[in-house]
Amino acid sequence: MGVTVETSRQQAVLDSVPTGLYIDGAWEAASGGATLQVEDPSTGEHLCQVADATPEDGLRALAAADRAQQSWAGTRPQERADILQRCYDAMMVRRDDLALIITLEMGKPLAEAYAEVDYAAGFIRWFAGEAVRVAGRYSTDPAGTGRILVSRQPVGPCVLVTPWNFPIAMGARKIAPALAAGCTTVIKPAQQTPLATLALASILEECGLPAGVLNVVTTRSARRVVGALLADRRTAKLSFTGSTEVGRGLLRAAADQVLRVSMELGGNAPFLVLRDADVEAAVEGAVVAKMRNMGQSCVAANRFLVHESLAEEFSARLAQRMAELTVGRGVDDGVQVGPLIDGRSRDGVAELVADATDRGAVLATGGAPVGDRGYFYAPTVLTGVPGDARLLREEIFGPVAPVVAVGSDEEAVRLANETDYGLAAYVYTRDLRSALLVMERLRTGMVGINQGMVSNPAAPFGGVKHSGLGREGGPEGIDEYLETKYAAIAI
Numbered sequence: 001m002g003v004t005v006e007t008s009r010q011q012a013v014l015d016s017v018p019t020g021l022y023i024d025g026a027w028e029a030a031s032g033g034a035t036l037q038v039e040d041p042s043t044g045e046h047l048c049q050v051a052d053a054t055p056e057d058g059l060r061a062l063a064a065a066d067r068a069q070q071s072w073a074g075t076r077p078q079e080r081a082d083i084l085q086r087c088y089d090a091m092m093v094r095r096d097d098l099a100l101i102i103t104l105e106m107g108k109p110l111a112e113a114y115a116e117v118d119y120a121a122g123f124i125r126w127f128a129g130e131a132v133r134v135a136g137r138y139s140t141d142p143a144g145t146g147r148i149l150v151s152r153q154p155v156g157p158c159v160l161v162t163p164w165n166f167p168i169a170m171g172a173r174k175i176a177p178a179l180a181a182g183c184t185t186v187i188k189p190a191q192q193t194p195l196a197t198l199a200l201a202s203i204l205e206e207c208g209l210p211a212g213v214l215n216v217v218t219t220r221s222a223r224r225v226v227g228a229l230l231a232d233r234r235t236a237k238l239s240f241t242g243s244t245e246v247g248r249g250l251l252r253a254a255a256d257q258v259l260r261v262s263m264e265l266g267g268n269a270p271f272l273v274l275r276d277a278d279v280e281a282a283v284e285g286a287v288v289a290k291m292r293n294m295g296q297s298c299v300a301a302n303r304f305l306v307h308e309s310l311a312e313e314f315s316a317r318l319a320q321r322m323a324e325l326t327v328g329r330g331v332d333d334g335v336q337v338g339p340l341i342d343g344r345s346r347d348g349v350a351e352l353v354a355d356a357t358d359r360g361a362v363l364a365t366g367g368a369p370v371g372d373r374g375y376f377y378a379p380t381v382l383t384g385v386p387g388d389a390r391l392l393r394e395e396i397f398g399p400v401a402p403v404v405a406v407g408s409d410e411e412a413v414r415l416a417n418e419t420d421y422g423l424a425a426y427v428y429t430r431d432l433r434s435a436l437l438v439m440e441r442l443r444t445g446m447v448g449i450n451q452g453m454v455s456n457p458a459a460p461f462g463g464v465k466h467s468g469l470g471r472e473g474g475p476e477g478i479d480e481y482l483e484t485k486y487a488a489i490a491i
Contacts, residue, residue: 025211068212
């Protein structure tokens with residue numbers, strides 16, 4: 001992990017990844033043989049080709065999941081747990097390969113890719129434990145004339161749709177609870193980053209997962225393929241991670257079948273630095289909260305609301321730290337910041353920065369693309385950002401930190417809540433009472449207090465308002481894949 005990865009090693013790892021559709025336990029070409037290109041965002045060059053599924057391919061995958069559902073739901077919970085545990089163990093053995101796959105197709109530095117593999121494997125291990133803990137209850141009814149029996153059962157075949165920014169973690173975060181609960185699945189990974197999901201499916205196959213329980217369809221026609229799956233009565237649930245705009249459309253489509261849905265959507269995370277905060281600690285936390293995955297994260301800090309007494313010092317220190325970060329290909333030694341996923345994303349970030357500076361914001365560092373190939377953008381800090389700047393309202397999804405000075409903690413909370421989104425927030429303060437009171441007033445699903453990272457397999461991940469529905473991770477995560485059944489028993 002400390003040296004540049006040789007080209008021959010990169011190619012060998014790519015060649016080890018299956019590139020077909022995975023349907024009913026078999027790897028196969030798409031109908032008609034169509035393929036789609038996978039690109040390295042750090043160079044703009046093609047890495048490989050994978051199968052490009054049609055709606056008919058998606059429906060064949062759903063048919064396989066439907067056929068396998070009854071048998072998989074009837075397996076012993078310990079058997080499901082054992083398969084997941086074997087998968088965790090295998091992921092740790094193949095940690096180097098999985099990290100390199102992520103870096104090649106998504107661009108993030110290898111150190112971050114290793115962290116993602118560990119995070120993804122953590123979900124596999126967590127839900128291996130949860131598989132044997134699904135419980136119901138038995139009680140006497142209030143009248144004393146009968147008994148109440150409540151049990152939990154798998155919802156049935158699930159359609160899982162994942163984004164490109166954490167290609168193996170997002171797949172594991174959905175696959176693991178679904179399998180643990182006894183649900184079969186059809187997963188559609190993002191067309192930009194399908195390889196990590198294909199590699200994970202291959203590992204699960206080797207670990208003894210029965211045919212049809214997990215099916216993978218890669219496609220450039222996401223709307224058509226997912227639309228066909230949601231319109232089919234065999235689908236019982238949809239779990240989606242992605243933009244709020246796309247999520248709204250999927251919710252409308254899911255409404256026709258009244259599907260169970262889990263939605264992890266966009267964010268506009270505020271990072272609050274209260275008047276008594278430790279500035280040095282806040283800056284370090286800000287770099288973590290902003291720069292993880294080059295800012296391409298739904299929980300990335302999007303707005304820095306800093307008490308006016310600390311704003312100048314915080315901005316200067318943050319600009320210095322951001323300017324010191326090394327930008328480059330994720331496979332190269334010493335790189336800390338990789339590319340954005342594509343040219344459209346890079347241009348969108350540049351447009352938001354230009355809008356802010358046109359309105360009076362000041363560049364403290366960065367503010368421009370980097371290099372003559374790939375999709376790199378310099379780590380950027382903006383100060384004096386006016387309230388009407390678009391990047392205070394829109395999700396930046398890039399390495400840009402806009403700093404806003406506020407006159408009080410109350411103003412910081414008010415501005416933090418002035419958004420349609422409510423996924424994550426961060427608060428830095430030395431006072432426990434302030435931390436708890438602010439945490440309670442923030443309208444978000446997650447809050448990081450004096451830390452710049454909130455994700456944890458043992459904790460419920462999700463948001464409120466336009467940031468989504470449901471939770472992934474923690475004891476709550478498996479509930480998304482279980483139905484509650486009540487039996488009234490006469491005595």
